[in-house]
Amino acid sequence: xxxxxxxxxxxxxxxxxxxxxxxxxxxxxxxxxxxxxxxxxxxxxxxxxxxxxxxxxxxxxxxxxxxxxxxxxxxxxxxxxxxxxxxxxxxxxxxxxxxxxxxxxxxxxxxxxxxxxxxxxxxxxxxxxxxxxxxxxxxxxxxxxxxxxxxxxxxxxxxxxxxxxxxxxxxxxxxxxxxxxxxxxxxxxxxxxxxxxxxxxxxxxxxxxxxxxxxx
Amino acid sequence: xxxxxxxxxxxxxxxxxxxxxxxxxxxxxxxxxxxxxxxxxxxxxxxxxxxxxxxxxxxxxxxxxxxxxxxxxxxxxxxxxxxxxxxxxxxxxxxxxxxxxxxxxxxxxxxxxxxxxxxxxxxxxxxxxxxxxxxxxxxxxxxxxxxxxxxxxxxxxxxxxxxxxxxxxxxxxxxxxxxxxxxxxxxxxxxxxxxxxxxxxxxxxxxxxxxxxxxxxxxxxxxxxxxxxxxxxxxxxxxxxxxxxxxxxxxxxxxxxxxxxxxxxxxxxxxxxxxxxxxxxxxxxxxxxxxxx
Numbered sequence: 001x002x003x004x005x006x007x008x009x010x011x012x013x014x015x016x017x018x019x020x021x022x023x024x025x026x027x028x029x030x031x032x033x034x035x036x037x038x039x040x041x042x043x044x045x046x047x048x049x050x051x052x053x054x055x056x057x058x059x060x061x062x063x064x065x066x067x068x069x070x071x072x073x074x075x076x077x078x079x080x081x082x083x084x085x086x087x088x089x090x091x092x093x094x095x096x097x098x099x100x101x102x103x104x105x106x107x108x109x110x111x112x113x114x115x116x117x118x119x120x121x122x123x124x125x126x127x128x129x130x131x132x133x134x135x136x137x138x139x140x141x142x143x144x145x146x147x148x149x150x151x152x153x154x155x156x157x158x159x160x161x162x163x164x165x166x167x168x169x170x171x172x173x174x175x176x177x178x179x180x181x182x183x184x185x186x187x188x189x190x191x192x193x194x195x196x197x198x199x200x201x202x203x204x205x206x207x208x209x210x211x212x213x214x215x216x
Numbered sequence: 217x218x219x220x221x222x223x224x225x226x227x228x229x230x231x232x233x234x235x236x237x238x239x240x241x242x243x244x245x246x247x248x249x250x251x252x253x254x255x256x257x258x259x260x261x262x263x264x265x266x267x268x269x270x271x272x273x274x275x276x277x278x279x280x281x282x283x284x285x286x287x288x289x290x291x292x293x294x295x296x297x298x299x300x301x302x303x304x305x306x307x308x309x310x311x312x313x314x315x316x317x318x319x320x321x322x323x324x325x326x327x328x329x330x331x332x333x334x335x336x337x338x339x340x341x342x343x344x345x346x347x348x349x350x351x352x353x354x355x356x357x358x359x360x361x362x363x364x365x366x367x368x369x370x371x372x373x374x375x376x377x378x379x380x381x382x383x384x385x386x387x388x389x390x391x392x393x394x395x396x397x398x399x400x401x402x403x404x405x406x407x408x409x410x411x412x413x414x415x416x417x418x419x420x421x422x423x424x425x426x427x428x429x430x431x432x433x434x435x436x437x438x439x440x441x442x443x444x445x446x447x448x449x450x451x452x453x454x455x456x457x458x459x460x461x462x463x464x465x466x467x468x469x470x471x472x473x474x475x476x477x478x479x480x481x482x483x484x485x486x487x488x489x490x491x492x493x494x495x496x497x498x499x500x501x502x503x504x505x506x507x508x509x
Contacts, residue, residue, distance in 0.1 A: 009392050010467035011495035013437040020432055034241060045240040047435025047458050054435025056240070059470060059496060060503065132243045132435070132459030134415075135347045139433060139459070151461065153445045157411070167461065170433065175243075176347055179415075181444070181461075193347075201242055 277315020321478025423447030
């Protein structure tokens with residue numbers, strides 16, 4: 001693995017990138033850094049993503065240089081290479097129509113008939129690379145490459161809870177109604193987040209996911 | 217126990233402290249006071265720890281009755297209470313405080329000695345309005361317990377209070393994709409759109425050309441300025457998303473976070489670029505001012 005690219009994102013945060021592709025190699029680095037920097041004094045928040053970790057810190061206690069040193073220390077530490085995928089979660093989804101208003105757009109963009117889009121989408125195995133966006137949104141790797149479709153040019157102001165979407169080569173689910181720019185192809189009625197219960201959410205970093213088509 | 221009764225909640229009043237940290241890897245941003253400077257100053261004035269929970273009012277204030285006597289402070293924007301701001305003062309038992317529409321910026325803080333003693337969720341009393349984590353905006357008839365967490369004596373009036381003028385200059389440092397842009401952000405004024413909230417401040421102005429870079433979703437910090445393909449920037453605010461896929465030419469500096477909390481729809485802003493070193497120096501000056509309270 002080549003050296004990560006590191007630069008300040010603001011006067012109180014540092015960004016660490018492990019390349020710019022969705023890959024298992026970058027996933028492992030991201031997971032290591034996220035676990036390694038949890039509960040470090042002066043670090044306020046960690047934002048893992050496909051191939052990067054953003055580190056928010058208290059600038060009264062830490063400098064960018066100190067955080068960068070902690071990053072190197074964490075990545076240089078000897079580590080256990082064994083995978084820790086514990087669970088597979090099945091997500092029932094109603095595809096198309098009012099549940100997936102962008103399914104036809106995805107079909108047009110990819111040149112694949114809508115029902116084949118659904119078949120392809122539900123035949124793949126996905127991995128929760130990280131959780132982010134707005135409240136417990138799981139970002140999934142494993143989308144069949146032929147289904148890749150770009151985001152909307154301007155985000156929707158309202159995406160309903162449980163919506164399943166595609167953005168480029170990524171797949172994901174909206175745990176709560178929120179604004180969003182992903183192409184929506186279906187919706188699940190599973191509760192992904194409950195504000196009364198503190199996280200962890202239904203889907204966590206490292207979970208395996210399968211989508212199961214159910215009748216609309 | 218002392219209590220505050222909400223006789224009217226105003227437009228949008230929530231309980232806020234300095235935020236909920238350590239949950240962004242589950243997609244939950246910190247939330248917390250939109251103007252952290254006003255909250256910290258108000259808490260110091262009444263003798264609380266800086267992070268004590270207080271009421272954040274937005275654009276139009278509420279009316280609150282104090283069951284027993286209380287020491288309070290009003291900070292942030294002037295919500296036409298007829299009472300002095302940025303100083304501690306006594307409320308008598310049964311007295312009510314009536315706040316009106318803002319005469320300056322977007323938010324006014326009501327800090328009470330002892331703090332607002334609502335239960336903490338995931339380590340914070342802050343309301344995350346968009347997701348409902350930590351509660352909901354106040355309603356008429358709500359009763360809020362006052363805690364006994366004061367840590368020192370109340371203080372007299374603050375000196376050299378920052379100017380709460382509408383709009384103005386926001387200072388920024390380079391964002392991670394600054395070199396995808398040609399400095400368009402610094403060439404014109406932007407207007408705060410009506411669609412702004414605690415999640416984000418949407419700006420309207422000259423559309424920026426959409427840069428043609430490959431962008432994978434990545435973490436986004438508070439104050440990040442992101443540019444979606446329509447070219448109209450969005451400033452990520454206290455209830456911001458934790459990750460995003462739009463390029464970020466710049467990030468508002470810590471010392472100007474409070475200004476974001478005071479921006480109202482239709483206010484005009486422009487951006488000024490500073491270095492990280494200058495940003496940290498400005499933050500130190502602000503910390504020094506807080507220590508003088």
